[in-house]
Amino acid sequence: MWYGIQRTTFVDFPGKIAATLFTGGCNFRCPWCHNQDLVYPHRLSQLPQLDEEEIKHFLIRRKHLLEGICITGGEPTLWGERLLNFLAWAKSIGYETKVDTNGSHPEWVEEALKEDVVDFFAMDIKHPWETYHHAIGRDYDIHLLKKTISLITQSGKPHQFRTTLIPGLSRKTMLTFAQEMNIDLVFQPYRDPHPLGKEEHLSLTGETPA
Numbered sequence: 001m002w003y004g005i006q007r008t009t010f011v012d013f014p015g016k017i018a019a020t021l022f023t024g025g026c027n028f029r030c031p032w033c034h035n036q037d038l039v040y041p042h043r044l045s046q047l048p049q050l051d052e053e054e055i056k057h058f059l060i061r062r063k064h065l066l067e068g069i070c071i072t073g074g075e076p077t078l079w080g081e082r083l084l085n086f087l088a089w090a091k092s093i094g095y096e097t098k099v100d101t102n103g104s105h106p107e108w109v110e111e112a113l114k115e116d117v118v119d120f121f122a123m124d125i126k127h128p129w130e131t132y133h134h135a136i137g138r139d140y141d142i143h144l145l146k147k148t149i150s151l152i153t154q155s156g157k158p159h160q161f162r163t164t165l166i167p168g169l170s171r172k173t174m175l176t177f178a179q180e181m182n183i184d185l186v187f188q189p190y191r192d193p194h195p196l197g198k199e200e201h202l203s204l205t206g207e208t209p210a
């Protein structure tokens, strides 16, 4: 499940000093994705997986320095119960947890809320609904994405809806969208995607826990 770790981040988890963990696999194929090594199975299979027990030991050792754990990907929610269990463990030793998601699996979000294992949700909103399929490289049931938005907004948990202004997508269009959906959007600048080589992947994710 785990393909990378950033040992310390001051930006991934708002207001917290955190470590970021990267899960492998994604059900979307966004053309501008910056983590393509984590998305395409033939590329993912070239990457070494991190041992979960080693990650846990690392997080136990760093507990005096870190406040939170941010889970990103790929699409973390694809890991279902295994991720829920990991988050429950992280909370049991005092970490706050954040999960980044593309919103495709509201049933996972629902379960995470029921089990109270996520303290902060961040969901990417890619495009207006009519053209969403262009932005994610496939068709997808928009009702599922809307359900995730609704679960997150009604949860009372801190959260962030984020949009990257990819070419052709205007801030004005997304502000109208946000108004219609009654949500706040955080805008992220667009950077050209580039395939990540092994060296870049390692520098992206930092050292593996020793």
Ligand code: SF4
Residues within 6 Å of the ligand: 026, 027, 028, 029, 030, 032, 033, 034, 035, 036, 039, 073, 074, 075, 102, 136
């Ligand atoms: S949802 Fe995220 S990880 Fe998946 S393809 Fe899109 S940008 Fe990449």
